[in-house]
């Protein structure tokens with residue numbers, strides 16, 4: 110089969126012929142139609158930190174059709190349309206994943222391939238209202254947004270929510286989910302056009318984080334925030350603690366803007382802030398995310414679709430930060 114394999118000498122992806130994955134008894138073999146890109150893979154390409162003696166096939170997001178069933182598979186049949194939960198081996202503690210946790214794509218072979226063999230517990234029926242492209246956009250980013258917003262952010266209806274860097278894949282799902290849940294949502298972006306697009310999608314306002322005045326501008330628009338969803342960290346995080354209302358929950362899932370410099374402890378304890386780290390989500394949260402999107406008929410925002418052979422172009426677009434929404438890779442019709 111064709112797969113985008115990581116060349117471990119120069120850390121570039123190369124489309125190569127590799128052997129088809131082997132089907133074990135609890136697995137389903139899926140012919141992938143679509144994959145999607147995540148920043149997580151871009152970090153691995155940039156930081157050159159993946160090493161293995163066998164082919165590394167990256168990719169966490171995917172949707173396709175079951176073509177073969179392991180002997181112990183009882184929930185699926187051949188021809189079922191599937192999306193994959195890429196949050197593998199979470200473990201028993203819903204507060205934090207265990208030591209065996211991994212994100213699909215390393216070391217377990219991922220979705221940048223024509224076929225994937227995956228344990229049936231990570232296969233979910235594709236909601237019928239979604240195309241394969243739309244379905245493949247959801248798994249990693251949708252799950253991360255779900256846990257950040259509901260489990261860690263403890264979102265309540267009528268809460269005022271700030272989502273930073275709205276051009277990002279996870280951020281846009283957080284916007285979709287929060288608006289569908291009746292929250293008042295504000296955003297930041299480094300691009301005014303993306304703020305305008307977010308307002309068309311239901312945000313109440315927003316400001317450009319490249320301006321020195323972004324924090325005060327947000328306070329003029331909303332009088333503080335009950336929930337803040339942040340993937341940037343960096344210096345801007347200090348401003349977030351100032352924008353937080355007393356009792357605010359800040360859910361942090363990324364590091365796009367780097368280390369957080371000095372935080373003021375008085376702000377944190379006097380306002381009784383909760384700063385929650387969050388990563389991906391549990392099996393149950395993935396199921397709840399699928400239930401939420403199916404009930405509310407939520408669709409992803411797709412920035413662009415690239416043919417499999419052009420997957421590197423997709424990553425270049427992500428690196429440039431020009432995208433608004435998910436970058437999709439078409440593998441087969």
Ligand SMILES: NC(=O)c1ccc[n+]([C@@H]2O[C@H](COP(=O)([O-])OP(=O)(O)OC[C@H]3O[C@@H](n4cnc5c(N)ncnc54)[C@H](OP(=O)(O)O)[C@@H]3O)[C@@H](O)[C@H]2O)c1
Pocket residue numbers: 147148149152249250253273274275276277278279280297298299300303318340341343345362363364365366387388389427430432434
């Ligand atoms: N912990 C987890 O489970 C988890 C899961 C998914 C992602 N992540 C991490 O979360 C981050 C975003 O991932 P993604 O896949 O959504 O990435 P993405 O689609 O590539 O989006 C990255 C976004 O970061 C925003 N950004 C850049 N500089 C910023 C700044 N100084 N302040 C605020 N926002 C800034 C940009 O927003 P604008 O274009 O609007 O300026 C950009 O669109 C990455 O660091 C990724 O590794 C973590």
